Amino acid sequence: MKVICDGLDLSDAVLKVGKALGVKKTNPVLEGIFLKAKGDNLTLIATDTELTIEKTIRADVMMEGETVVTGKYFSEFVKKLENEQVELSLTEENLLKIKYSDSESEMQCFSAEEFPKTDKKIDENYFVMKQSDFKRIINMTVFACSQDDSRPILKGVLFEIADARVTAVALDGFRLSLARADVSAFSAAMKAIIPARTLGEIARLLDKDDDEIRITLNKNTLMVENAGTTLVSRLFEGDFINYKQIIPSEFVSNVRVNAKTLEASVERASVLARSDRISIVKFDIKENVMYVIAKSEIGNVNEPVPVNMDGKDMLIAFNSKYITEFLKINEDEFIAIHLNSPIAPCVIKPVSGDQYLYLVLPVRINA
Secondary structure, eight states, X not given: OEEEEEHHHHHHHHHHHGGGOOSSOSSGGGGEEEEEEETTEEEEEEEOSSEEEEEEEEOEEEEOEEEEEEHHHHHHHHXXXXXXXXXXXXXXXXXXXXXXXXXXXXXXXXXXXXXXXXXXXXXXXXXXXXXXXXXXXXXXXXXXXXXXXXXXXXXXXXXXXXXXXXXXXXXXXXXXXXXXXXXXXXXXXXXXXXXXXXXXXXXXXXXXXXXXXXXXEOSSEEEEEETTEEEEEEOBOSOOOOGGGTSOSOOSEEEEEEHHHHHHHHHHHHHHHTTSSSOEEEEEEETTEEEEEXXXXXXXXXXXXXXXXXXXXXXXXXXXXXXXXXXXXXXXXXXXXXXXXXXXXXXXXXXXSOSEEEEEOOOOOOO
C-alpha cells in the first residue's frame, strides 16, 4: 500500500471514525483504524462491533492495499500534520511509514485480515427526512435516555414511523421526552430502538439544513450515509415501555410561560439549591405569577415569573436538572405547562402544535 493524501482531510477522517474505536477490548485489533487504499480513495474504518464508522477521502493511490494501525496514536499523530501532504506506505515488516515534509515516522500495524468485516447490505426498511428535522428530534430526546446498565433498552430512543411521520421517545424512569417530525418517504410502518450513543454520532454528521438523510435498517442493524461517511450500528432488541399509558390527557392547571425567562430563573434558583442532594426547585403558581423557589443552607431565592394560568393554584417541586435540561434544548419562545397535582406527572408542550412533549415526575415535598 502506498498513498498520498491531504493532511487536513486525513485528520478529519480519523476524528470522525475514531468515535467508534473500541476501548479496553479483549481483541486489540478493535483499538485500530482500518486503512484501505483503492482507486482514487483512502477509506478509514473503526468499530467496536456495536458501532462502525467509515469515512472515505480522495487520495493519490500509487499502490493499493490495506492495513490496521493503532487508532489512538495514529489519531494523535495525524492531528499534527493538518498542514502537510502525507504519504502512507506499508513496509514488508508490517510497519506503516508516514512521510511528511522532509521527515518520516513508522507505526506498528495489525493484519488487515484480523479486522472484522461490516455488512452494509441493510435495505429491509428505510425512511427519509430533512437533516435539520432528524437532528432536532435527536437533540429533543437523547438527553432523557437512561444511563443505567441494568435497563439497557432505556439507553436507546424508540423510533416509530407511520403515516409519513416519525415519533421518537426516550425515558429514564423520571422523565420522558417525545419529539415528532415529518418524513418525505418511508418503506413501511416500522419501529426501532436506536442507542443514544449512535444517535449522538449521527447528529455530529448532520447539517442544520433542508438536505435529506436516508436511514436504512433491518431487524437489528441501522445504517446512515452522509457526505462520504457511513455509520452502521446495532439496534437494541426487546420491548420498549408502553409510553402512551404514562402520558395523562387531562389537566386541572395549565400555565403559559416564556421559556427563556423561566430557564434563567430556574438556573439561578438551582445555584442555591445545589447543597441539596437532588437540587430541588419549587414552583408556586398563583393566578398570573409563578414563584420559582429554592432554599438550602447556602441561602434562598424566591423569584416571580409572569405567566398566564387557567385552573387551580399549585405548589409543585422538581429536580432542577430535569427542568433546565429540557429548557436548554427547547427552541420555542413560549411553552405550556400542564399539571394535575403536586405528586402527578407534569407535561410540557409547545403552545401550539404537537412537535414535542416532555413529561417529568415531581419531587414529593412538605409544603
